[in-house]
Amino acid sequence: MTSAPTDRELIQRLCEGDLAALGTLYDRYRLLSFHTALAITRDRQAAEDILQECFLKLNSYAPRIDISLPLEPWLYRVTVNLAYTWISRRARWITSLESVVDRLVAPARASAEYHVELSELQTVLQRAIDSLPPTQRMTVVLYYLNDLSLKEISYVLDCPVGTIKSRLHYGREQLKRQLQPYLKPRLEPTVSNGHSVTAGEEL
Amino acid sequence: MRQGDHVDNLIRSALRTSVQSEEPSATVRDALLANAASNDTLRSTLGPSIPAIASGLQECNKRAAELDEQVVAANPLARRQLLLLAAPLYAVR
Numbered sequence: 693m694t695s696a697p698t699d700r701e702l703i704q705r706l707c708e709g710d711l712a713a714l715g716t717l718y719d720r721y722r723l724l725s726f727h728t729a730l731a732i733t734r735d736r737q738a739a740e741d742i743l744q745e746c747f748l749k750l751n752s753y754a755p756r757i758d759i760s761l762p763l764e765p766w767l768y769r770v771t772v773n774l775a776y777t778w779i780s781r782r783a784r785w786i787t788s789l790e791s792v793v794d795r796l797v798a799p800a801r802a803s804a805e806y807h808v809e810l811s812e813l814q815t816v817l818q819r820a821i822d823s824l825p826p827t828q829r830m831t832v833v834l835y836y837l838n839d840l841s842l843k844e845i846s847y848v849l850d851c852p853v854g855t856i857k858s859r860l861h862y863g864r865e866q867l868k869r870q871l872q873p874y875l876k877p878r879l880e881p882t883v884s885n886g887h888s889v890t891a892g893e894e895l
Numbered sequence: 896m897r898q899g900d901h902v903d904n905l906i907r908s909a910l911r912t913s914v915q916s917e918e919p920s921a922t923v924r925d926a927l928l929a930n931a932a933s934n935d936t937l938r939s940t941l942g943p944s945i946p947a948i949a950s951g952l953q954e955c956n957k958r959a960a961e962l963d964e965q966v967v968a969a970n971p972l973a974r975r976q977l978l979l980l981a982a983p984l985y986a987v988r
Contacts, residue, residue, distance in 0.1 A: 817909040837910040
């Protein structure tokens with residue numbers, strides 16, 4: 693039984709023009725790139741375009757990739773850069789319709805019932821993430837979705853760790869503010885079947 | 896559970912839930928490999944021949960310039976003929 697080829701071997705084969713190696717790398721890392729792009733752009737078509745572009749760049753730049761380093765940070769970096777370009781282009785021609793809608797529905801949210809379904813909370817949170825400035829959104833996605841450390845994010849986004857910390861702090865604070873109408877009531881004790889239960893425990 | 900942890904868990908959960916069941920369509924892989932193959936072919940076909948084409952064009956330009964000089968030098972009337980052709984126009988005025 694032969695073991696699966698390492699990334700290093702696959703990149704070397706790619707440098708020699710072996711496109712099957714590109715297929716194997718795609719199969720191995722497609723979700724890493726696709727999920728990151730999708731979480732940042734919230735657009736399936738854009739995420740697929742970014743995914744394809746990312747692996748085309750891997751094919752083109754294979755001879756320049758340092759094979760002594762892990763490939764994942766490089767893929768994150770390219771994916772995030774492509775996603776950022778997509779967001780910036782989109783922002784030029786789309787007015788922030790979502791933020792207008794958010795403002796219109798805000799009073800309804802404030803009067804929402806205490807027991808909000810988790811799925812609804814997730815929808816609210818997703819909208820809140822979408823409304824973050826691109827640099828904060830990318831940091832939040834890399835930290836919470838991809839579980840990257842601050843140091844790894846600083847490499848991917850090419851920023852000092854301090855900047856990443858600050859972006860994460862402000863992004864998180866903004867998300868927390870938008871979640872406040874839902875969180876506060878849930879943290880108050882409610883009586884259910886004679887037991888005092890906090891919503892935090894339910895989750 | 897602290898509220899901070901609760902918020903962190905919610906953010907994590909919302910992000911993961913929103914993408915975890917998503918898969919890129921199969922056509923992306925096919926399109927990627929087709930594009931990569933086409934780029935590679937273009938690179939291997941044009942790459943080595945571009946310097947040759949460029950030097951061929953430079954050679955061609957050089958020869959054309961030399962030929963022009965030879966024609967002008969061999970035909971001293973060439974410019975005078977133009978003057979003669981233009982003369983009637985001035986005469987009319």
